[in-house]
Amino acid sequence: AQSVTQLGSHVSVSEGALVLLRCNYSSSVPPYLFWYVQYPNQGLQLLLKYTTGATLVKGINGFEAEFKKSETSFHLTKPSAHMSDAAEYFCAVTGWGSDEKLTFGTGTRLTIIP
Amino acid sequence: EADIYQTPRYLVIGTGKKITLECSQTMGHDKMYWYQQDPGMELHLIHYSYGVNSTEKGDLSSESTVSRIRTEHFPLTLESARPSHTSQYLCASRNRGLAVNEQFFGPGTRLTVL
Numbered sequence: 001a002q003s004v005t006q007l008g009s010h011v012s013v014s015e016g017a018l019v020l021l022r023c024n025y026s027s028s029v030p031p032y033l034f035w036y037v038q039y040p041n042q043g044l045q046l047l048l049k050y051t052t053g054a055t056l057v058k059g060i061n062g063f064e065a066e067f068k069k070s071e072t073s074f075h076l077t078k079p080s081a082h083m084s085d086a087a088e089y090f091c092a093v094t095g096w097g098s099d100e101k102l103t104f105g106t107g108t109r110l111t112i113i114p
Numbered sequence: 115e116a117d118i119y120q121t122p123r124y125l126v127i128g129t130g131k132k133i134t135l136e137c138s139q140t141m142g143h144d145k146m147y148w149y150q151q152d153p154g155m156e157l158h159l160i161h162y163s164y165g166v167n168s169t170e171k172g173d174l175s176s177e178s179t180v181s182r183i184r185t186e187h188f189p190l191t192l193e194s195a196r197p198s199h200t201s202q203y204l205c206a207s208r209n210r211g212l213a214v215n216e217q218f219f220g221p222g223t224r225l226t227v228l
Contacts, residue, residue: 009154032214043120043204043219044157051214090157094215101173102215106156 002027002093004105012111019063019078021108023091026072033074034092034102035065044090050074061085086112117141120205120220127195128228135190135223137205144210146188147217150174151202163188164210195227 007022025031032051036044048059055067061084065076074091091105118139127133137146144165149157149172159172163182177199178192188207192199202224206217 034216036219041123041222041224043118043221044206045219046216049214049216096214100215101159102217104157107154109154 002031002095002103004091004093004103006089006091006105006108008108009106010109010111012113013081014113015083016080019076019081019085019110021076021089021091021110023065023074023076023105024072025074025091025093027093027095029095031093031095033065033067034094035059035063035074035076036090036092036104037061038088038090038107040087047076047089081110081112083112083114086110118205118207118218118220120203120223122223123221124224124226126226126228129194129196131195133192133195133225135203135205135225137188137190137220138186139188139207139218139220140186141207141209141218142185143207143218144185145208146182147206147208148172148178148180148188148190149204149206150176151204151222153202157204161190195225197227200225200227 003026005024034049035047048057050067058064063078090107094100094102121136146163148161158174160176161180204222205220208217
């Protein structure tokens with residue numbers, strides 16, 4: 001079984017500042033991890049994913065995340081926040097196998113302060 | 115790019131009405147999913163399908179039903195809508211051939227039952 005904990009339901013950063021959204025996971029099998037972004041009144045869009053290989057994963061819109069097995073974490077970062085980054089961000093985990101379900105965290109709402 | 119469509123995008127309806135939320139994808143994906151998302155909350159899986167004539171209930175109990183007569187189409191029906199059904203409904207699909215459960219999402223239907 002898997003679970004995801006996103007620390008901080010709301011995060012506010014100033015435009016141009018570092019964005020850090022935290023995600024910790026629990027998994028009984030090697031995890032595959034995802035970050036999705038949801039803009040208001042939209043569906044979910046995949047930002048980035050970790051499957052195997054390099055633990056630092058780069059995604060769209062300048063975001064990246066690092067898989068740290070020892071810390072069971074997959075935090076999302078962006079060096080410089082832009083107003084267009086304001087959205088809801090969801091971390092998700094699944095195990096290997098085509099029948100594994102995708103388990104989502106409760107989401108973090110990112111607000112950008114002008 | 116993922117092509118998955120949901121209609122209507124917004125629906126306001128009175129109690130007791132029968133409604134069908136449409137979901138279609140043009141990617142030939144075998145697996146399809148319905149999630150329910152309340153404002154500021156995580157996504158809850160309510161139905162999924164492995165292919166034509168396959169439907170399964172998800173983790174969250176729902177009074178809705180689904181059908182899968184064609185690969186590309188996965189409609190969700192509520193026989194008698196109630197205010198407790200007010201929520202956002204997201205449809206997703208994935209390629210069964212992939213080992214990792216990476217899902218593509220539609221834009222969602224926001225349902226309000228008065």
